[in-house]
Amino acid sequence: MARKKKALPLLEKIKITDVAAEGKALARVNEMVVFVPYVVPGDVVDLQIKRKKHHYAEAVAVRFHEYSSVRAVPFCQHYGVCGGCKWQVLPYEEQI
Numbered sequence: 001m002a003r004k005k006k007a008l009p010l011l012e013k014i015k016i017t018d019v020a021a022e023g024k025a026l027a028r029v030n031e032m033v034v035f036v037p038y039v040v041p042g043d044v045v046d047l048q049i050k051r052k053k054h055h056y057a058e059a060v061a062v063r064f065h066e067y068s069s070v071r072a073v074p075f076c077q078h079y080g081v082c083g084g085c086k087w088q089v090l091p092y093e094e095q096i
Helices: none
Strands: 010-015 024-029 032-039 046-053 054-068
Touching: 010 024, 010 054, 032 046
Parallel strands: 032 054
Antiparallel strands: 010 046, 024 032, 046 054
């Protein structure tokens, strides 16, 4: 018989604070670091936790409350589908 998985929480109105490796951004919630793809610093989002460890978690953005002022429009029509360029929504000056 399989174990039941715990329901992972939905975090509401979390502000993304920084960029991290591998095309993910970073948010801090109650001493825990949360890695989120396809968001930029300054976004305020609701996050659905997908994987949780002791000191960090991985999540996806399910709802945007505020978009960041540094957010750019992706120039590629395949952005978000192919997975090749994860930082197209962040201007190059901010990536550095």
